[in-house]
Structures are given as C-alpha cells and as structure tokens.
Amino acid sequence: MDALQQLALILNGVTSTITVSIVSFFIGIFVGLPLSFLRVYGTKSAQILIDAFEKFFRGVPELVLLLMFYFGVGLYFPFPFKNVFFTANFVLGLRSAANQSQIFRGAIRGIGDEQMMAAMSLGLSKVKSVLYVMLPQVIIYSTPGLGSEYALLIKDSSYAYLIGVVDIMAYAVWIRKATMDTFTPYVISAFLYILLTFPIATFLDRWGSRKKKQLGLERR
Amino acid sequence: MTEIVMECKNLWKIYKDIVAVRDVSLQIREGEIKLIFGPSGSGKSTLLRCLAMLTTPTKGDVFLRGECLTKPGVDLNKARARIGFVFQHIYLFHHLTALGNVELALRHVLKLPKDEARKRAMSALEEVKMEKWANYYPAQLSGGQQQRVGIARALARNPDIILLDEPTSALDPELTGEVIDTLRDLAKKGTTMLIVSHEMPFAQEVADEMIFFDEGTIVETGTPEHFFTNPSTERAKKFMMRLIKRTRRE
Amino acid sequence: MEFLLRYLWDILQGFIVTVEVTLFGAFAGLALGTLLALGDLYGGRVVSILIGAYTEFFRGSPIIVQLFFFYFSIPSLLETTFDAFAVGLVVFALNSAAYQKGYIKGAIAVISEDQMMAALSLGLSKIKAIFYVILPQALRLVIPAWSNEFCSLTKSTAALLVIGVKDLTSVGLRISSWHFRYVETFLVVAIIYLAWVTVVTKIADEVYERVKIPGIEISA
Numbered sequence: 001m002d003a004l005q006q007l008a009l010i011l012n013g014v015t016s017t018i019t020v021s022i023v024s025f026f027i028g029i030f031v032g033l034p035l036s037f038l039r040v041y042g043t044k045s046a047q048i049l050i051d052a053f054e055k056f057f058r059g060v061p062e063l064v065l066l067l068m069f070y071f072g073v074g075l076y077f078p079f080p081f082k083n084v085f086f087t088a089n090f091v092l093g094l095r096s097a098a099n100q101s102q103i104f105r106g107a108i109r110g111i112g113d114e115q116m117m118a119a120m121s122l123g124l125s126k127v128k129s130v131l132y133v134m135l136p137q138v139i140i141y142s143t144p145g146l147g148s149e150y151a152l153l154i155k156d157s158s159y160a161y162l163i164g165v166v167d168i169m170a171y172a173v174w175i176r177k178a179t180m181d182t183f184t185p186y187v188i189s190a191f192l193y194i195l196l197t198f199p200i201a202t203f204l205d206r207w208g209s210r211k212k213k214q215l216g217l218e219r220r
Numbered sequence: 221m222t223e224i225v226m227e228c229k230n231l232w233k234i235y236k237d238i239v240a241v242r243d244v245s246l247q248i249r250e251g252e253i254k255l256i257f258g259p260s261g262s263g264k265s266t267l268l269r270c271l272a273m274l275t276t277p278t279k280g281d282v283f284l285r286g287e288c289l290t291k292p293g294v295d296l297n298k299a300r301a302r303i304g305f306v307f308q309h310i311y312l313f314h315h316l317t318a319l320g321n322v323e324l325a326l327r328h329v330l331k332l333p334k335d336e337a338r339k340r341a342m343s344a345l346e347e348v349k350m351e352k353w354a355n356y357y358p359a360q361l362s363g364g365q366q367q368r369v370g371i372a373r374a375l376a377r378n379p380d381i382i383l384l385d386e387p388t389s390a391l392d393p394e395l396t397g398e399v400i401d402t403l404r405d406l407a408k409k410g411t412t413m414l415i416v417s418h419e420m421p422f423a424q425e426v427a428d429e430m431i432f433f434d435e436g437t438i439v440e441t442g443t444p445e446h447f448f449t450n451p452s453t454e455r456a457k458k459f460m461m462r463l464i465k466r467t468r469r470e
Numbered sequence: 471m472e473f474l475l476r477y478l479w480d481i482l483q484g485f486i487v488t489v490e491v492t493l494f495g496a497f498a499g500l501a502l503g504t505l506l507a508l509g510d511l512y513g514g515r516v517v518s519i520l521i522g523a524y525t526e527f528f529r530g531s532p533i534i535v536q537l538f539f540f541y542f543s544i545p546s547l548l549e550t551t552f553d554a555f556a557v558g559l560v561v562f563a564l565n566s567a568a569y570q571k572g573y574i575k576g577a578i579a580v581i582s583e584d585q586m587m588a589a590l591s592l593g594l595s596k597i598k599a600i601f602y603v604i605l606p607q608a609l610r611l612v613i614p615a616w617s618n619e620f621c622s623l624t625k626s627t628a629a630l631l632v633i634g635v636k637d638l639t640s641v642g643l644r645i646s647s648w649h650f651r652y653v654e655t656f657l658v659v660a661i662i663y664l665a666w667v668t669v670v671t672k673i674a675d676e677v678y679e680r681v682k683i684p685g686i687e688i689s690a
Contacts, residue, residue: 063628068652115314123303137315169532198530
C-alpha cells in the first residue's frame with residue numbers, strides 16, 4: 001500500500017475524531033459554563049461539590065477514566081456505557097467541562113465584580129445580569145483558552161481508539177499491523193492531527209486576543 | 221415642602237472588624253441636590269452603595285419614597301430600577317456600544333419595545349451630548365466621554381434619584397470639565413441627586429446642602445456658604461482649607 | 471477490595487514506573503525547554519523556525535502518535551529496536567519540553583524588557599546577562615506553570631501502556647481484567663494518580679513561596 005492509499009484509508013477515521021472532539025467540546029461548554037457561574041455565585045456546598053468534580057476529572061488520566069467507564073461501569077450498565085461513542089463523549093465531555101469551568105471562572109474573575117454590580121445597579125436581576133452582561137463578555141474573554149481546549153480534545157480523542165472508536169488512530173494502527181509499515185501511517189496521522197488542531201486553535205486564539213484588546217476587556 | 225425621595229435612618233455597615241458607616245441618617249427631597257465630601261476611606265462610597273442596596277446595610281433602614289427597602293421580601297431589583305447610580309470607575313459594559321449600554325436597562329428592566337428603547341436611549345445620550353458617539357465601544361472613548369455615557373445610562377430610565385460616587389475623581393484633570401458641565405445641566409433640570417464629590421466650585425454653584433463625612437459618619441451639614449465661610453467643627457475647617465488650596469493650585 | 475492487597479507489589483512497581491517517567495519528563499523537559507526558549511528568543515530566524523516546527527509536532531499531535539513514532543517508526547528506519555521504557559522517558563521529556571518552552575519564553579519576555587538593558591548597561595555580555603540576571607528570575611516565575619504541566623504530563627503517561635510499558639495504568643488494566651473488577655481497581659489507580667500529583671504540586675507551591683521575588687508575578 002503506498003502513502004496515498006494509506007492516506008485515503010486513514011481519512012475515513014477523521015469523521016470519528018472530529019465527532020468525538022466536537023461533541024465533547026459542546027458538552028464541555030454546556031456543563032462547564034453553568035458550573036463556573038455556580039462556583040462563583042453559588043452556595044458553599046455547591047462550590048465544594050464543583051471543586052471535587054473538577055479535581056477528579058482534571059487530575060485522573062483520561063485513559064484511566066475511559067477504561068473505568070467502558071469496562072467497569074459498562075459491566076453493570078451495558079446500556080449506555082458499552083457504546084464506545086457514548087463513553088468516549090461522556091468521559092472527554094465531562095473532563096472538558098471541568099477544564100472549561102476553570103477557563104470560564106478565570107474569565108469571570110478577570111471581568112470582575114464591578115460589571116456585575118453595575119448591571120445590578122440598573123435594576124437587572126442576578127440572572128439577567130449574568131445573561132446580558134457577564135455571559136457575552138465571559139465568552140469573548142475565554143475564546144483563546146477555548147482554542148487550546150479544542151486542540152486538547154482533538155488530541156485526547158485518540159485515547160478512544162483503545163476502547164474501540166474507529167478514528168484516525170485506529171486506522172493508523174490497523175494499517176501498521178496489516179502492512180508492517182511502521183513509518184508512513186504514523187507520519188500521516190501526526191500530520192492530520194496537526195492539521196485539525198493548529199489552524200482552528202490559532203484562529204480562536206488570534207480572534208479572541210484581538211477582540212479582548214479592542215473591547216478593553218483586559219484589566220490593566 | 222416637597223416629598224422626601226430617599227431617606228435613611230440610623231444606617232450602619234460593619235465589615236468583619238471595620239465600621240464603614242456609623243449611624244447615618246439623612247433625607248433627600250424632590251429636586252434637591254446634596255453633596256457629600258470628606259477624606260478618602262471615610263465610608264462615603266459604602267454609604268452610597270448601601271443607599272442603592274448594592275450592598276446590604278448591617279443595621280438601620282433605607283426608604284425610597286416612603287417604602288422601606290431594608291425589610292425582608294422587598295424586590296430589590298425593582299427598587300434599584302428606580303435609583304440611578306454613577307460609579308467612580310464608570311464600569312461601562314465593555315461588550316456593548318454607548319447606545320447598547322444605555323439601552324440595556326430600558327429593554328430588560330423596563331421591558332420597552334426595541335424602537336422605543338432606542339429612542340429613549342438616544343435622547344438620554346443627547347442629554348449628555350454623546351449622541352454622535354452612540355455606536356462607539358467604551359474602549360474607543362475618552363474617560364470623560366465614558367463617564368457621560370455612564371450618566372446617560374443612569375438617567376435613561378428616569379430614576380427617582382441619581383446617586384453619583386465621585387464621578388470625576390478617576391478622570392484626568394482636563395476631562396473633568398465636560399462631566400461637570402453635564403451634571404450642571406442635570407441640576408438645572410431639577411434632577412434629584414446625591415453626589416459624592418470634591419469639586420468645590422461646582423458644589424458652591426449647585427448644592428442645596430453639603431454634608432461633611434468622616435470616619436463613617438456625618439460630622440457637619442450646612443449650606444455651601446456655611447462651609448466656605450465658617451464651618452463649625454475643627455475637622456471640617458481643616459479639610460475645607462486643604463480642598464480650597466488644592467483647587468487653587470489646579 | 472481486599473483482592474487488590476494481593477497485588478500490592480505489582481501496583482507499587484507500576485507506580486514506581488509512573489513516578490520515574492513523570493519526574494524525568496518534567497525535569498528534563500524543564501532543562502530542554504529552557505534551551506528551546508533561549509534558542510527561540512536569541513537564536514535567530516532559522517533556529518526559531520526549527521524550534522517552531524518541533525513545538526508544533528509535540529503540541530499538535532496526540533501522545534500516542536508520538537510514542538508509536540519513537541517506538542516503531544524511528545527504530546525501523548535505523549533497522550534496530552528501542553527499549554519501551556527508554557522510549558517513554560525520551561518522548562515525555564521531548565513532549566514536556568515543547569510545552570515548557572512556551573511558559574519559559576513568556577516568563578523571559580516579562581523579565582527581560584528592562585532587565586536586559588540594565589544588565590547590558592553594566593557591561594555584562596548578553597550571555598552573562600541571560601545567566602545571571604534573566605534566567606534566575608524567569609525560572610522562579612515559571613514554577614506555577616511547571617506545576618500545571620506536571621499534572622497534564624502525569625495524566626498523559628497513562629498512554630505508556632500502548633507500547634507495553636508496565637506503568638500504573640497498565641498494571642491496573644491487567645489486574646482488573648483477571649478479576650473483572652475494573653471499577654474498584656481503577657478507582658484505586660485514580661486515587662494514586664491524584665495523590666501523586668497533589669504531593670508534587672504542593673511541594674512546587676511550597677518551593678515557589680520560598681523563592682518567589684516580592685512584586686513579580688505572572689497572572690495565570
């Protein structure tokens with residue numbers, strides 16, 4: 001098999017890699033965003049729970065979590081944990097939520113209590129202040145960090161091949177085993193991963209940093 | 221005598237080990253302008269924030285047109301909607317244009333339809349002579365312009381009273397003039413205001429009453445005349461001397 | 471969970487492998503990362519481009535690809551074989567260096583603006599200025615970032631199992647597959663990882679508190 005044929009084959013895995021990364025990314029936003037606001041404005045007990053959640057998902061290797069949920073929890077709850085896509089998104093999504101909660105919390109701190117107070121001074125309720133004043137700024141402020149998080153997910157989605165997701169990594173390993181070519185499949189996959197991470201992460205970083213500067217969101 | 225708009229009785233604010241506001245009582249009537257002045261760190265900002273219920277007083281009561289705001293169960297958002305607040309460091313919303321800043325409360329607090337909110341926001345910007353800058357973001361405006369937008373934001377919803385916390389002290393000296401002019405216009409229109417400020421010529425011109433504030437409490441009150449000619453307490457006398465000297469130097 | 475007591479020795483062996491790889495990777499990565507940062511800043515255009523490509527490979531591709539690349543691809547080109555554990559040490563050092571380069575470069579940039587000029591004004595050469603003035607400050611400044619990097623490095627060492635190194639995760643997988651007790655085993659494994667990361671980051675925090683220079687900080 002020549003390099004082009006290999007490339008054509010490995011390209012079949014791109015969909016899985018992207019799907020797992022994007023779904024996890026959005027799970028991360030939809031879970032992480034509320035968590036970050038709860039962590040800052042919520043009750044003491046909510047804060048402790050969120051800290052524990054973050055500590056666990058940020059401190060334990062993704063691979064350990066994947067194996068634990070797929071093989072372990074899947075033993076007792078075959079549905080849905082024996083579905084490799086579900087478990088991959090579940091683990092990477094919650095890990096990303098823990099990361100993103102921290103990114104957003106940094107943004108809330110960076111933007112500062114003053115914005116919240118100014119919103120309240122107009123008579124906006126706490127929820128509306130968060131919605132109309134904090135949230136748009138938090139998202140702009142976090143964009144560069146979200147770029148890195150996206151890149152991290154693309155790379156970490158490769159762990160999912162170990163529980164059976166047929167992604168770029170899975171095809172590369174399969175080609176190596178079938179052809180005994182130990183070089184080309186890995187070069188191609190490395191190249192594809194870099195192609196998937198670099199442009200988008202760089203774009204988000206540049207756009208976010210520029211926007212932050214334009215709006216004067218960076219506190220001096 | 222006109223109606224009392226805002227009033228506080230025996231107000232205290234105590235942080236862990238600091239008494240920021242100590243047993244303060246005061247009244248502001250319709251159309252009145254009162255000016256609070258005193259050394260920095262004396263609790264003036266905290267008092268203002270208590271009156272606007274942006275921070276909860278430890279003891280004592282705040283009334284807005286006779287309605288007690290400090291008893292449990294009061295809808296504070298509704299109350300704040302009727303109190304305008306201008307911050308020393310302005311705090312415009314970075315992600316919104318000047319117009320967007322002024323519109324926000326009209327849309328989401330007063331729930332006006334879009335066109336009407338826009339019309340009223342524009343007329344508020346006209347009042348502070350910022351209508352030409354409506355579509356600029358805060359970061360594109362000078363400090364003085366930002367503060368004028370801050371004032372427009374506070375007055376757009378026709379609040380019962382506007383509280384202003386040192387509106388010019390964070391600005392470069394050459395930018396204070398335009399903000400003072402704006403405040404003077406508001407004064408002429410009979411806006412009820414409680415202002416923390418050390419702009420003495422301005423105070424002399426517009427204030428109905430001046431309040432000298434030190435160590436968390438009211439030390440002396442009187443007309444501008446009274447303070448400029450013969451304050452009765454030693455502390456006020458010394459502070460006035462310093463202020464007048466500083467004003468001359470500028 | 472008593473069954474795990476029987477495997478205490480195996481678990482300890484696995485843990486020691488993880489400790490060795492993480493410590494080596496984090497410290498060798500610091501040394502190499504410092505060199506890369508200096509090369510990037512002061513080495514001229516060509517060096518800077520080469521270092522950029524190096525960084526992009528190690529930060530843009532998954533750790534699994536990198537392990538496969540060094541375990542399968544490179545030895546096959548050289549018609550030899552490499553020891554898996556040695557590959558682990560090298561890959562994690564090279565990988566961590568790519569990340570640490572970024573932090574160190576940032577720290578040097580913060581320090582060097584005025585300090586370099588001041589040092590040159592005394593008649594110090596550029597190299598001496600770097601060694602006596604810039605680096606002592608920059609390396610102190612970089613400790614908190616190093617501590618974060620240590621966390622993500624430790625998590626990614628779980629990938630060692632793909633080339634057959636018997637690290638903590640791989641020992642955990644073997645034990646649990648014999649007994650079908652994945653949840654318990656991986657929970658214990660997870661706790662060991664958390665404990666290890668916590669101990670090292672606590673020490674790093676302590677060191678930072680002792681050596682930090684009053685008034686100079688990088689906001690995270």
